[in-house]
Amino acid sequence: MTEKKSETRLQWARRHLRNGYIILTTRGAVALYGAAMRELAKLIDSPVGVFLAPRDLLRDGPRFLREQGLRAACGAVLRQIAAQYDPPLGRRRNPINDPLREAAISYYYTYELTKPDGVVPSRRPVNEMDFALETPFAYDAEPKRAHSIVAIVHAFYPDVLPLVLEKLHNVPGALDLCVSTDTEEKKRAVDAVCADWRKGKVVTRICPNRGRDIAAKFFGFRDVYANYELFIHLHTKRSPHGGEALARWRDYLIDNLLGSERIVRSILSLFDDPRLGVVFPQHLFELRGILNWGYDYDLARNLLKRMNIEIDKNLALEFPSGSMFWGRTAAIRPLLDIDIGFADFPPESGQVDGTLAHAIERSLLMIAESRGFEWLKVAQRDLYPMGHTLLPVHSVDDLAEHRLKVFQPALACVDSNFHPYATPIVETRPLLSYPSRNDRPRLTLLTPTVNPQQTFGGIATAMKLFSTLLAELGDDFDARIVVTDADIEPDAYAALSGYAPVPYAASLDTERAALVDANEREGGRLNVRANDIFFATAWWTAEFALAMERERARYFGGERPFIYLIQDDEPNFYGRGAKSSLAEATYHH
Numbered sequence: 001m002t003e004k005k006s007e008t009r010l011q012w013a014r015r016h017l018r019n020g021y022i023i024l025t026t027r028g029a030v031a032l033y034g035a036a037m038r039e040l041a042k043l044i045d046s047p048v049g050v051f052l053a054p055r056d057l058l059r060d061g062p063r064f065l066r067e068q069g070l071r072a073a074c075g076a077v078l079r080q081i082a083a084q085y086d087p088p089l090g091r092r093r094n095p096i097n098d099p100l101r102e103a104a105i106s107y108y109y110t111y112e113l114t115k116p117d118g119v120v121p122s123r124r125p126v127n128e129m130d131f132a133l134e135t136p137f138a139y140d141a142e143p144k145r146a147h148s149i150v151a152i153v154h155a156f157y158p159d160v161l162p163l164v165l166e167k168l169h170n171v172p173g174a175l176d177l178c179v180s181t182d183t184e185e186k187k188r189a190v191d192a193v194c195a196d197w198r199k200g201k202v203v204t205r206i207c208p209n210r211g212r213d214i215a216a217k218f219f220g221f222r223d224v225y226a227n228y229e230l231f232i233h234l235h236t237k238r239s240p241h242g243g244e245a246l247a248r249w250r251d252y253l254i255d256n257l258l259g260s261e262r263i264v265r266s267i268l269s270l271f272d273d274p275r276l277g278v279v280f281p282q283h284l285f286e287l288r289g290i291l292n293w294g295y296d297y298d299l300a301r302n303l304l305k306r307m308n309i310e311i312d313k314n315l316a317l318e319f320p321s322g323s324m325f326w327g328r329t330a331a332i333r334p335l336l337d338i339d340i341g342f343a344d345f346p347p348e349s350g351q352v353d354g355t356l357a358h359a360i361e362r363s364l365l366m367i368a369e370s371r372g373f374e375w376l377k378v379a380q381r382d383l384y385p386m387g388h389t390l391l392p393v394h395s396v397d398d399l400a401e402h403r404l405k406v407f408q409p410a411l412a413c414v415d416s417n418f419h420p421y422a423t424p425i426v427e428t429r430p431l432l433s434y435p436s437r438n439d440r441p442r443l444t445l446l447t448p449t450v451n452p453q454q455t456f457g458g459i460a461t462a463m464k465l466f467s468t469l470l471a472e473l474g475d476d477f478d479a480r481i482v483v484t485d486a487d488i489e490p491d492a493y494a495a496l497s498g499y500a501p502v503p504y505a506a507s508l509d510t511e512r513a514a515l516v517d518a519n520e521r522e523g524g525r526l527n528v529r530a531n532d533i534f535f536a537t538a539w540w541t542a543e544f545a546l547a548m549e550r551e552r553a554r555y556f557g558g559e560r561p562f563i564y565l566i567q568d569d570e571p572n573f574y575g576r577g578a579k580s581s582l583a584e585a586t587y588h589h
Contacts, residue, residue: 034085037078045075063457094487094517097524100505103405104523105129107316107414120293122317123414127386131405132282132377133270134390136262141269141396150176150228152221153235154213158189160236160250165193167258171232172265176200178224180216182209211345213237214323214357222336225329230271232257232326249284253324256281256379263380266393267326270376273399277331277373278365280320285385287321293362295354300363303356307334309370311411318375318410319362331368335360369411372557374435376406400437404506409435411554412525425578427485427540431518433548434506434525435555441531442478443470444548446541448485450492450515458567462537465565469535480514482526484541488517530556535563539570539583546589564589 016039024032065073106126114120124130151168155161158181168175177197181190187206194202207220213235225231234257237250257280258264267279283291293300293313301311345356365375381390391402408414412433427448445466447459455463470479481499493501499515504524518526532552534545545562553559564586571584 030085034082037085038082041075041078041082044078045071094520096488096501096517097503097505097520100503100520100524103505105408106523113313118295120295120297120313122292123314124291124317125408127288128389130282131389131391131402132379132384133402133406134381134392135256135266135378136260137266137269137393139393139395141266143265143268144272146173147230147268147271148228149174149230149232150178150224151232151234152178152217152224153180154207154216155179155181155186155190155236156213157236157238158186158193160238161190161193164234164236164254165197167254169199170258170261170264171199172261172268174200176202176228178203178205178221180205180207180220182207208342209348210342211355211357212348214360215342215345218332218335218360219340219342225332225336228329230268230326230328234324237322237324249287249322252284252383253281253322255383257324257326259380267378270399271326271328275372275374276376277328277368277371278320278325278375280325280375280377281322282377282379282384283321291317291321293317294358296359296362299354299356299359303359304363304366306338307367307370309366309411311366314413314415316408316410316414317362318365318408320364321361323361328373331371331373332364334371335364335367365410369409370554372555374403374407376403400508404434412551425582428543428582429521430547431482431484431521431544432525433528433551436509436527436529438509438529439531440478440529441476441533442480442529443473443533443535444480444482445535445537446482446484446544447537448483448541450481450483450496451486451489452491452495454486459537461567462535462565466535478512480511480516482516482518484518484544487519488515528552528555533560533562535565537565539586542586543582546586
């Protein structure tokens, strides 16, 4: 038998240099660092075995050192670092999150603050993943109760008003009508067209030619909204600046909102949901490439601040382009209540962007969300070219599932690396949220891991206390464990067999006991209930608990405490720096 030649030190060095060069050029410097830690673990202990995070050294290190020895302790730390920065090749992420990877919504984004021409870009879902409900619904939808409804129409072009009124006859039942225009001559024409309206009361007014249809519809009739639960905004839109590409915009919007009585009944049935605030048409396809903040971002930000709403450029921009939509008065109440009048809008000079009216249009859904309302988009299949993004509604039960795709909160972050320090301090990658419709109370444990080989004193104590609290709370509370820092391994699922494995994704949220692998953040969201209580186990999970409580309060209102199990003086685990300061900050909530 031929003996295998031993590798010389020079050959060993050349092999590692060659492998290091391949890793550096194919996977980057961070992966090279992780691979180096794995090789060091081989030299000191073993490439496989238990893991010990450096941040847990002070807490779990002494016991581990006594039980396993110095070499094993060093190897455990090095393996943890290697797994974090360079996961083994061929390692599959947790298959429970496969649905997340398949359905995650992708977003267009640029890190430019402004374009060279001054336009502020926006984060938007890619066209292939921007969903809407198909109307009319495939069943005989009928509102469960009658709503008081008003149509508020700005008729800058009175000759188009007969077309608008013809479509409004598709609204079943009574419908009051408020119509504005900008001159006495036009008002006479409007009065003549409206003389035959028999579905309800008619109010016509002259408004200054400032702020286009936006100012007239919101502030010209500010006093009438209190008399109605629902409204529809329309105007006699022409877009002379858009040429042939936008020539069909008005008809597209009106047909999607009022195209038939079945369409209207479908839309009105959606408002049986008391949390629905706005329904608007999917964007005209020709506009999709220019759905941005334009020159309106600063105007919108200042406007929203007046309503105690904070925004930034990382939020996704969604709005009813063309400013025609169905709405609930309560959803826009903050806008109606602030001190804005026609004098706040610039005189008409043919502006196509950069005015307060354009800023209000882009802010509407954020205003509705700030009051706890949601929104949905609709479209007819024969009017929109991307049919696979239109979700057919065969029964009322379909709406709950479709909502998860259509409603993507405009005030919720969509970027899992939002914080500037989230990349170097990986523990701080944000958990993104989604409002659940399940009202059952729930206790949610936020923990770095539940894997048996990584669960030592601190985490084990938190798990035990969590179980004790659940036993005291009884069957009235649901339970959830959210793992933030490690993919859940099969032996952990086996040990927690009473918990249903669920992906880190928006869902119907029906599980009584759920185990969520949130280590893989990209594209996912964590369901947040109105009655969630969060239980934090380490300083970064306390950050998550605070963030989730802020999200819960924004979605549902009210304040709730969270549980913070402090077992060590964590700021002193680190030298003075970012981690120490972040840990310290969680003690001062």
